[in-house]
Amino acid sequence: MADDALVPFVFEGAAVRGACVRMDGAARDALGSHDYPPALARVLAELVAASTLLAASLKFSGSLIVQLAGGGPVRLAVVECDHTLKLRATAQWDAAAVGELGPDATLADLAGPGDARLAITLDPEDGPLYQGIVALEAGSVAMLLEHYLASSEQLASRMALAVRDGRVGGLLVQRLPGAGEADAAPWDEASRAIDALDPAALVDGGPVDVLTRAFPGRDLRVFKARAPLFACRCSAARVEQALRIAGRDEVEAALADDGEVRVTCEYCGRRYTFTPNQARALFDAPAT
Secondary structure: OOOEEEEEEEEOOOOEEEEEEEEHHHHHHHHOOOOOOHHHHHHHHHHHHHHHHHHOOOOOOEEEEEEEEOOOOEEEEEEEEEOOOEEEEEEEEOHHHHHHHOOOOOHHHHHOOOOOEEEEEEEEOOOOOEEEEEOOOOOOHHHHHHHHHHHHOOOOEEEEEEEEOOEEEEEEEEEOOOOOHHHHHHHHHHHHHHHHOOOOHHHHOOHHHHHHHHOOOOOEEEOOOEOOEEOOOOOHHHHHHHHHHHOHHHHHHHHHHHOOEEEEOOOOOOEEEEOHHHHHHOOOOOOO
């Protein structure tokens, strides 16, 4: 089993589904453009794994976006994963404030007190946005997202996440809508399995190994593995459009300061540079 793989599964004969993911390379590539402090790197890796597990069940072509915004040590954190499991992530933080929290800081610690919020947005390519807000209470990323799924999606869910030495793994189980009394026992079994699971198991083997350990004796239907992949959607055309939206005055101010316009993608670190002639031409030619 490859290090980057997501394996969907269902309990045979019961209304329980889930997915297990291992994504060492994809998470490393998604976070590699910044030197994140240890606590932030761990939480971002957990959010990357969780977002991938959630995006795997999207019923539309589009993206799932998890965004933390506020005025705490981490001002912004964004993880985006689409229906094909292409993902990217970025964050903005106060290095001194994050450093004071220590390496074991939770997502709520990083967000800080006040008006910080965690929003989960479903963004179909052809359809309206849907956004849910997660209460930033003390607890793990997995617990926060379990609460979101139960309250916003009406899906009883359990999630386990692990990050260790650059390895990232996660397991999600859900009780399907319409489940009856006959499905209570399988769901209780799945929930107990999450509680009993050693987090180290999520990063010590591939997804099928994890499922074998987590549900011994359970008849599972395991589906074809899917490959999570870091992929940034930045492009010269997108940057040019962003500069047009920023306006001629802001572009001229950048030219006056630096003699050129430089734009760096926050997700992948790619730098786009425009000479004065190239920058001014954006406002003289029709947008494409």
